[in-house]
Amino acid sequence: MKLLSRSGSSAAYRCRIALNLKGIDAEVENLRDGAFQEEPYLSLHPQGRIPALLTDAGALVQSAAILEYLDDLVPDPPLLPADPHARARARGVAQIVVSDIHPLQNVGALDVLTEMFGVDESGRRDWARHWIERGLAACEALLARETHGGPYAFGDAPGLADLCLVPQMRNAARFGVDVTPLLRVNAVTEACLVHPAFVAAHPDRHPDPD
Numbered sequence: 001m002k003l004l005s006r007s008g009s010s011a012a013y014r015c016r017i018a019l020n021l022k023g024i025d026a027e028v029e030n031l032r033d034g035a036f037q038e039e040p041y042l043s044l045h046p047q048g049r050i051p052a053l054l055t056d057a058g059a060l061v062q063s064a065a066i067l068e069y070l071d072d073l074v075p076d077p078p079l080l081p082a083d084p085h086a087r088a089r090a091r092g093v094a095q096i097v098v099s100d101i102h103p104l105q106n107v108g109a110l111d112v113l114t115e116m117f118g119v120d121e122s123g124r125r126d127w128a129r130h131w132i133e134r135g136l137a138a139c140e141a142l143l144a145r146e147t148h149g150g151p152y153a154f155g156d157a158p159g160l161a162d163l164c165l166v167p168q169m170r171n172a173a174r175f176g177v178d179v180t181p182l183l184r185v186n187a188v189t190e191a192c193l194v195h196p197a198f199v200a201a202h203p204d205r206h207p208d209p210d
């Protein structure tokens with residue numbers, strides 16, 4: 001198995017954490033700048049986005065689908081809690097990051113703001129900060145409702161919500177978001193950042209980084 005990745009990609013970072021949590025020994029390749037918008041990568045991922053997971057049965061795209069595949073492939077440790085309601089709550093937090101925050105602060109989307117509407121660097125950052133702040137505030141409110149008492153988002157082991165939040169918090173820092181009100185999100189992030197699966201997946205440890 002091989003993950004086509006980039007050190008700066010938060011979607012790929014999610015997948016690297018999951019691979020480590022599952023103990024899957026996958027090769028991680030850093031695509032050079034621009035390679036994801038050219039062949040041969042486009043034949044694997046016609047959307048030209050990072051990451052893609054190469055498996056014996058062919059390429060998989062979209063980090064959420066890749067995460068689900070990894071959880072199906074290696075069920076233990078699970079990425080979601082056992083209880084159906086808690087599973088849906090964990091997915092809800094993950095989806096705020098994957099579906100609502102990340103697409104709006106992604107470089108491709110920010111480039112469209114500049115190309116179509118002439119938005120400058122400061123406007124791009126304001127836009128990204130706006131969506132990150134709103135989304136993470138919602139995650140904070142949702143996590144504050146959880147009463148399990150464990151260090152991670154949904155208990156004593158890290159899972160889907162954690163591996164989505166940690167890369168997003170890195171993006172928050174990159175765009176200068178004030179994360180100090182996010183008490184629970186910060187506590188979860190701190191717990192994750194010292195977990196071996198997260199340490200090994202960190203962009204600073206990426207093979208052949210940008």
Ligand SMILES: N[C@@H](CCC(=O)N[C@@H](CS)C(=O)NCC(=O)O)C(=O)O
Nearest residue numbers: 009010011049050051062063107108
């Ligand atoms: N929803 C996709 C998002 C993938 C994505 O947008 N990746 C970014 C890097 S984090 C990318 O390829 N950006 C290039 C672009 O937007 O053109 C996923 O979760 O896999």
